[in-house]
Amino acid sequence: MTESFAVDRRYEAEARIRRFLDQENPSTPCLVIDLATIRARYQAIRAALPSIDIFYAVKSNPESDVVGTLVEQGSHFDVASPAEIDLCLERGAAPSSISYSNPIKKAADIAYAYSRGVRMFVSDSEQDVRFVAEHAPGSSVLVRILVHSKGSTYPFGNKFGCDPEMATDLLRLAHQLGLVPLGIAFHAGSQQLSVEGWDSGIADAALIAAKLRAEGIETSTVNLGGGLPAVYQASTPSLDDFAAAIESSIARHFGAVRPRVMIEPGRAISAEAGMIRSSVVLVSRKSYSDERRWVYIDIGRYQGLAETEGEAIAYALRTSRDGGPVGPIVLAGPTCDADDVIYQHTRYDLPLDLKAGDHVDILHAGAYTSSYSSVCFNGFPPLATYCV
Amino acid sequence: MTESFAVDRRYEAEARIRRFLDQENPSTPCLVIDLATIRARYQAIRAALPSIDIFYAVKSNPESDVVGTLVEQGSHFDVASPAEIDLCLERGAAPSSISYSNPIKKAADIAYAYSRGVRMFVSDSEQDVRFVAEHAPGSSVLVRILVHSKGSTYPFGNKFGCDPEMATDLLRLAHQLGLVPLGIAFHAGSQQLSVEGWDSGIADAALIAAKLRAEGIETSTVNLGGGLPAVYQASTPSLDDFAAAIESSIARHFGAVRPRVMIEPGRAISAEAGMIRSSVVLVSRKSYSDERRWVYIDIGRYQGLAETEGEAIAYALRTSRDGGPVGPIVLAGPTCDADDVIYQHTRYDLPLDLKAGDHVDILHAGAYTSSYSSVCFNGFPPLATYCV
Structure with missing residues (x-):
């Protein structure tokens, strides 16, 4: 996928979302998900990584139609809880396409997963391996290792x-307990911007696989976890660059015996598919000498913008007044909570004539937003979501 | 209220909550609120501050029975949104007992509040004062000032x-626009541990009132906001100490013309009334040389423990194994989110024999917990709440 093609795709997606908003004029704030972009992102990752099995990280956006769209595409699923298992199965996913990748699981939840047909589990502790052996006998187990996720x-x-x-x-223990010791899982860190971010984990996985093979325990798989980035504002390396680096690491460390490789992208599939429309509630200054305006919008950290904690994710913004002169602002949410400030250290400039009732659109906001919404903090409802 | 009396009260409340949990054995995690403690805390604040009107900060715990209990006690209410107005009115609060204290308000929300009979608003900007004048004509306006909240x-x-x-x-503008310029509001910062935390705000409020009086504009009120602390682990100054310092500041700065004084306690009423019962999901170590165990419980930052962000609030913990030898732990939540770690810098020691299925009770957790719960992050449901 060339860069200009990707840019065209993004304009088309934004245009579809804006058409929906213009026609339906839903109350703000709301998140609109473009399902064609979900499909396109899944296909782009599959095209770049044709030999790797894609397990969509449901937690990044558990909207039912997003899951249904990915079932149709043939995706596998990385789930964190019984509710996410139910969601995937309701949308037609095969139990064999599900990995229960949360290493922190109650015994009852393992038993529930097993009763629904799930046979793949990620563990990182003796207790969990024993719980899986007891409540999901014969299942496959990946053991997660700690890696240092620079980048x-x-x-x-x-x-x-x-x-x-x-x-x-733990893989030896799984083998002893009658489980299938599948191999090693790791996570390179979310929104990983270095194409080399997976190398040390792949190296460790290969060493462990070789050590176990020497003992007669064959493992088959390495799970690369999540980490593939979404584009927010700054450009990221291309999927082809990530694919080349990952395939090169696998070849280098595993040699001739290529394992089955799994990857669990979340935001790389769902982020760019979503746009949040918010409205300006208030524009004000704190004193007559204040250089920055405060712009308060009707969504904040407690209605879905949780990833702006520490200003980690700096979303691109568009307003209904774009085009004229701009000036620096602080962006804040609508609750009475002093921590509900979205950006005060990251520089944002918005139109000088922005005023109450104008729209502020938050781009590429399809991942890790709606499901974080609080039930009713300060009496504000959770973020409404629409799929187009 | 003497200190030993308060301690007795706390034991009684905990005993009532434990009786409920023993009898009903609800699924964990859950929050149990002792309504008798809500009453007792309200009465204690009223007794310490008999000349000050108490506006309960609904946002701290918007459970319907908490609001109903406080309506019966004669409390006023500080609300942040239309939904909180509806809640108070449904539980029988008089519209005149409600202050819409969020300075960030849509015009439509001001109009809605007015239609429900609310006539008191807090503003901090020209736009909001003008919106109140237009959509809630003749109402009373408090203007909030910035104070520096040391402590x-x-x-x-x-x-x-x-x-x-x-x-x-802004108070001059309110007067010109036919509103009642009620006076100044400020907030000394939540969980304010210095009894002098309100002094500078009261001083500013008195100066502004005097300046306006010289122009013929009479203001009547000062709103001290929230900030009265709850007891988590460390002891706090007594309510009598806070009352003495606040009354002394008012007398010193306002002199003979004592204003009506409002205060908006939230956690000081609701925190100590609540206990969260959680269950241990997993106890593990990351390596054989790890000195600290990791204890994962079935509640974390996204199911209600939002105030442990930055480990700001260090709750007291009780486990079903208390009494035996203990060792250091890291406490973490159940989601696949790496930020869902509750305490890793604050030292906690828990029983060495703690294991999956044991209970970890989180004390004085009635404030700023349940309403922060995410709708479904990682597929985990919001925190269930019971009142006893």
């Missing part, structure tokens, strides 16, 4: 995964 | 309020 906008810290020595023992 | 666990930054010069102009 990621959201480095994953050390909440998930264990060190390679322990991971090797 | 607060949650300093309020500068999202709300304007400088005193602009605030004075």
Whole structure:
């Protein structure tokens, strides 16, 4: 996929979303998802990584029609909970296409997944491997290792995964307990902008696979997790660049015995498909000498813009007044919460004539937005979502 | 209220909540609110501040029975949105007992509030004052000023309020537009631990009132906002200490012409009334040399523990294994989100024999928890709430 083709696609998607908004004029704030972009992004990743199985990270956007669209495309699914399993199955996904990739699972939830036909689990602890053996006997287990995710906008810290020595023992344990020791999983960190971000994890996975093979335990798979980036404002390396780097790492570290390779993209599929339309509630200054205006819109951190915490994700903005002179602003949400400020360190300039009632559109906001919405913080309803 | 009396009260509340949990054994996680504590906290604040009108900050816990209990007690209400107005009215609050204290309001929401009988609004901008004049003619307006909130666990930054010069102009404007220029509002910052936290705001309010009086504009009121703290683990100054400092500031700055004084406590009423019961999902280590266990529970930042962001609020924890030897832990939530770690810098020690299925109770968790819950992040449902 060439860059100009991708840019054309984005304009078309935005045009479809704007047509819907013009025709239906729904209350703001709302998220509109362009299902054609979901399809196009899935196809672009499949085209760039034809030998890798794509497991869509449902958590990035669990809208039912998004899942249904991806079922039609032949996607597999990375799920975090029983509710996400139910959602995929309701939309026609085969149980065999689902990986229960959350290493933190109640015994009852493992049993539930098993009862629904799920047979692939990711673990990172002895307890979880034993729970899987007890409540999902004979299933396949991937063991997640900790990797250091340089280059990621959201480095994953050390909440998930264990060190390679322990991971090797856990695969041995899975084998002993009658499970299928599938291989190693890792996560390069969300919104990973370095094409080399997966290399050290692939290297560790290959070392562990070789060590186990020497003991007579064959593993078959490596799970590359998420991390493929979405375009927000700055451009990112192309999918082809990521694919080349990942395939090169696999060939280098695994050699002749190529494993089955899984990848779990979330935002790389759903982010660019979505646009949030918000309305300006208030434009004000705090003092007569204030150089920046404060622009308050009707969505904030508690109605879906959770990823602006620490201003980690800087979304592109469009307003219904674009074209005239602009000036610097602070962007804030509508609640009485002082932390509900969206951007005050990241420089944004918006039209000088922006006023209450004007629209502020937040582009590429299809991932990690609607499902974060609070149920009713400050009495504001969750983010409404429409699919076109 | 003496300290030992307060401690007894807390034991009684915890006992009532535990009785409910033992009898009903609800699914975890859940929040249980003791309505007797809501009453007791309201009465304690009223007893300490008998000359000050209490406006409960509904946002801190908008559970319908909490609001109903406070209506019975004669509380007033600080609301942030039309939905919070509806909630108060449904539970029998008089429209005249409601202050629409969010300075960020759509014109349509002001009109809606007016249609429901609300006549008191807080503003901090020319636009909002003009919107109130247009859509809620003749109403009362408080203008919020920016104060610097030293001593607060949650300093309020500068999202709300304007400088005193602009605030004075806005009260003049309200007067010109036929509104009642009620006076000044400010917020000393949430969980304010310094009894002197309100002094500078009261001083500014008195100066502005005097300046306007000299012009023939009489203001009547000062709104001290929220900030009264809840007890989490460390003890806080007593309500009597806060009352003495606040009354002394009012007398010193306002002199003979005492204004009507409003205060908007939220967590000081609702936090200690609530306990969250969670279950341990997983206890693990990341490597054989790991000194700290990771304890994953079935609630995290996205199901209600939002105030643990940055580990700002360090809740007291009780487990079903308390009593034996303990060791250091990291506490984390159940989602696949790497930021869903509750405490890793704050030192917590939990029983060495803690295991999956055991309970971890989170004390004094009645404020700013359930309403923050995400609708379905990672497929986990919002926090269930029960009142006893």
